[in-house]
Amino acid sequence: EIVAAVENAFSQAPQPLRGRRVLVTSGPTYEPIDPVRYIANRSSGRQGHAIAGALAQLGAEVTLVSGPVNLPDPARVNVVRVETAREMLQAVEAGLPCDAAIFVAAVADWRAASPYASKIKKEGSGAPTITFEENPDILATIGHSDRRPRLVVGFAAETDNLLRNAQAKLERKRADAIVANDVSAVGGVMGGLDNTVHLITKAGVEDWPRMTKDEVAERLADWIAVKLGDGG
Amino acid sequence: EIVAAVENAFSQAPQPLRGRRVLVTSGPTYEPIDPVRYIANRSSGRQGHAIAGALAQLGAEVTLVSGPVNLPDPARVNVVRVETAREMLQAVEAGLPCDAAIFVAAVADWRAASPYASKIKKEGSGAPTITFEENPDILATIGHSDRRPRLVVGFAAETDNLLRNAQAKLERKRADAIVANDVSAVGGVMGGLDNTVHLITKAGVEDWPRMTKDEVAERLADWIAVKLGDGG
Numbered sequence: 001e002i003v004a005a006v007e008n009a010f011s012q013a014p015q016p017l018r019g020r021r022v023l024v025t026s027g028p029t030y031e032p033i034d035p036v037r038y039i040a041n042r043s044s045g046r047q048g049h050a051i052a053g054a055l056a057q058l059g060a061e062v063t064l065v066s067g068p069v070n071l072p073d074p075a076r077v078n079v080v081r082v083e084t085a086r087e088m089l090q091a092v093e094a095g096l097p098c099d100a101a102i103f104v105a106a107v108a109d110w111r112a113a114s115p116y117a118s119k120i121k122k123e124g125s126g127a128p129t130i131t132f133e134e135n136p137d138i139l140a141t142i143g144h145s146d147r148r149p150r151l152v153v154g155f156a157a158e159t160d161n162l163l164r165n166a167q168a169k170l171e172r173k174r175a176d177a178i179v180a181n182d183v184s185a186v187g188g189v190m191g192g193l194d195n196t197v198h199l200i201t202k203a204g205v206e207d208w209p210r211m212t213k214d215e216v217a218e219r220l221a222d223w224i225a226v227k228l229g230d231g232g
Numbered sequence: 233e234i235v236a237a238v239e240n241a242f243s244q245a246p247q248p249l250r251g252r253r254v255l256v257t258s259g260p261t262y263e264p265i266d267p268v269r270y271i272a273n274r275s276s277g278r279q280g281h282a283i284a285g286a287l288a289q290l291g292a293e294v295t296l297v298s299g300p301v302n303l304p305d306p307a308r309v310n311v312v313r314v315e316t317a318r319e320m321l322q323a324v325e326a327g328l329p330c331d332a333a334i335f336v337a338a339v340a341d342w343r344a345a346s347p348y349a350s351k352i353k354k355e356g357s358g359a360p361t362i363t364f365e366e367n368p369d370i371l372a373t374i375g376h377s378d379r380r381p382r383l384v385v386g387f388a389a390e391t392d393n394l395l396r397n398a399q400a401k402l403e404r405k406r407a408d409a410i411v412a413n414d415v416s417a418v419g420g421v422m423g424g425l426d427n428t429v430h431l432i433t434k435a436g437v438e439d440w441p442r443m444t445k446d447e448v449a450e451r452l453a454d455w456i457a458v459k460l461g462d463g464g
Contacts, residue, residue, distance in 0.1 A: 036273050036338065036389055039265070070302035106268065109352075110359050118392050120341075127342050127366055132359035157268055160350050 015059030016225040021098040022060045023149070024052040025105035025138065027067035029085045033130060034116035041106035045069030047155075047195060048104030050217035052077045055102075058221050063098070065091040067105055085111065085135035092138055100151035100224055103139045104179075111135050143174030151227050153177045153220075166200045176227070177201045179220065199223070247291030248457040253330040254292045255381070256284040257337035257370065259299035261317045265362060266348035273338035277301030279387075279427060280336030282449035284309045287334075290453050295330075297323040299337055317343065317367035324370055332383035332456055335371045336411075343367050375406030383459050385409045385452075398432045408459070409433045411452065431455070 026048020030038040045066060052064040053074030062077045065088055073079045080095075082088045085107045092101070110132035120128050139154040154175045156166045166180035178200045195216045199206040208219065258280020262270040277298060284296040285306030294309045297320055305311045312327075314320045317339045324333070342364035352360050371386040386407045388398045398412035410432045427448050431438040440451065 033271070037271065037340070038274065039269065039271050041268050042270065108269070119390065121397075127364035130362070130364070132362070134359055158351065165353075 013057065016229060017055060017221075018059035020060045020100065020228055021063075021095075022055050022224070023063050023065065023092060023095045023098050023101040024048055024055065025065045025088060025092065025103050025107075026052065027069040028106050029067045029088055029108045029135075030083050031085065031108045031111035031135070032115045033112045034118065034120050036119050039108055039110070039112070041108055041157075043067070043069075043106035045071050045105075046193070047213045047216065048102075049074050050213045051102055051104055051220055054214075054217040054221035055224065058225050063095045065095065065105070067107075084108075085138065089136045089138050089141060092142060096142075096145070096147045096149070098149050099228055100153070101142055101149045102153045102155075102220075102224070103142075104155045105138075106157060107135060107138055109135055137173070139169075139175060140173040148174070151176050151224065153179065153224070156180045158182060163198060163200065163205060166198070170200055170202070177223075179216075245289065248461060249287060249453075250291035252292045252332065252460055253295075253327075254287050254456070255295050255297065255324060255327045255330045255333040256280055256287065257297045257320060257324065257335050257339075258284065259301040260338045261299045261320055261340045261367075262315050263317065263340045263343035263367070264347045265344045266350065266352050268351050271340055271342070271344070273340055273389075275299070275301075275338035277303050278425070279445045279448065280334075281306050282445045283334055283336055283452055286446075286449040286453035287456065290457050295327045297327065297337070299339075316340075317370065321368045321370050321373060324374060328374075328377070328379045328381070330381050331460055332385070333374055333381045334385045334387075334452075334456070335374075336387045337370075338389060339367060339370055341367055369405070371401075371407060372405040380406070383408050383456060385411065385456070388412045390414060395430060395432065395437060398430070402432055402434070409455075411448075 027045035028040045028043040030040050032038050049071050052062050056062045056076040064077045065080045065082060067082060080091045082091050113131040113133045143152050152175045154173060156169055156178050158165050158180055162180050162182050166178040170178050179197050180200055181195055181197045193212055194210055195213050196210040197208050197216055259277035260272045260275040262272050264270050281303050284294050288294045288308040296309045297312045297314060299314060312323045314323050345363040345365045375384050384407045386405060388401055388410050390397050390412055394412050394414050398410040402410050411429050412432055413427055413429045425444055426442055427445050428442040429440050429448055
């Protein structure tokens with residue numbers, strides 16, 4: 001009965017994204033150094049998972065490509081689990097074509113060029129030399145793809161020159177919007193429940209007030225519904 | 233009433249470790265590269281947390297020094313949260329003197345020599361050069377300390393030559409026992425609920441059958457109770 005009531009509530013809510021396919025990435029990526037060690041970005045996945053859930057609530061058919069997180073799957077979302085940046089790109093490309101792609105994951109920019117097959121021994125040899133190489137830029141790759149979704153949104157975690165860095169990314173990566181959030185010690189909301197973000201588009205900058213990640217997700221999902229509604 | 237019944241069950245259970253102070257470490261450590269990136273070892277913290285809980289159930293006064301994990305605090309345990317290896321060592325030293333110390337945490341062997349205060353920018357500069365330096369060896373430091381607890385137990389995650397590596401550690405780190413577990417792809421139980429371990433002491437090697445991490449914890453807690461009972 002509860003399930004039926006919930007289903008009912010869903011079906012009566014406005015569903016402006018019904019019939020739309022949306023891809024969302026979330027969480028960190030783990031880049032192995034050896035079988036036990038890895039490099040990662042700090043990311044709880046809370047913001048990305050909330051956005052996937054909010055889009056599904058508006059009726060979208062959502063695929064969530066997620067790195068390692070400790071979060072329940074959002075309701076009515078198709079979750080694809082990955083670990084590395086290259087696996088994430090592959091899963092995103094497998095999810096095309098779609099109407100919109102929202103890249104929230106904190107993808108590691110670099111990976112170890114040659115991960116060790118066995119655990120690096122500490123004894124005797126001192127600290128290891130690890131050579132890094134650049135990971136694919138998933139946002140830029142999809143932004144420039146000939147299968148580019150109509151709407152492409154990136155997230156940017158910045159500690160300095162937040163808006164200037166985000167505006168540069170908008171151009172370079174062919175995104176329609178960048179959601180910039182401040183992860184400096186001052187703005188520091190990483191891993192927490194709140195977020196303070198700026199929505200940067202060609203039209204300018206919207207400063208959103210500090211709100212919960214769920215509220216950011218709902219507001220962004222509404223914005224996406226309007227964008228996909230325009231001349232869709 | 234349920235609480236009362238549980239309390240009652242606790243007080244009626246045998247409490248061979250009543251009055252004993254035991255330190256347990258658990259989880260990974262995170263070693264920052266910059267404000268958003270870090271190096272870590274894979275560790276869910278499940279085994280260390282289970283051991284802390286099992287020792288508390290036997291009546292010990294348990295301090296659990298834990299790196300970043302997504303686990304509930306075990307019942308009746310004093311939890312101290314840390315992030316880096318150096319913070320973990322500091323918290324362990326603050327917990328001395330104690331009767332036994334069980335080092336289950338997957339401590340990162342290296343840290344970035346000079347973490348960046350701002351997020352390293354990807355653009356233009358290519359992959360960064362990161363110089364690593366060795367972290368303190370917490371097990372060896374406490375094993376050789378003049379405040380060494382009477383019983384010191386280390387954990388060793390190995391992919392190769394499991395027993396030989398663990399036996400070498402026993403000597404070098406002045407541990408009374410090493411619990412060795414195989415984290416190679418074959419034995420691979422990291423992050424899972426089961427564990428296959430070997431208990432290595434001067435007396436020899438005990439191969440324990442594959443069992444749940446809770447069962448490993450109970451068996452090890454019983455072993456510790458016997459050891460602390462001998463000539464205590």
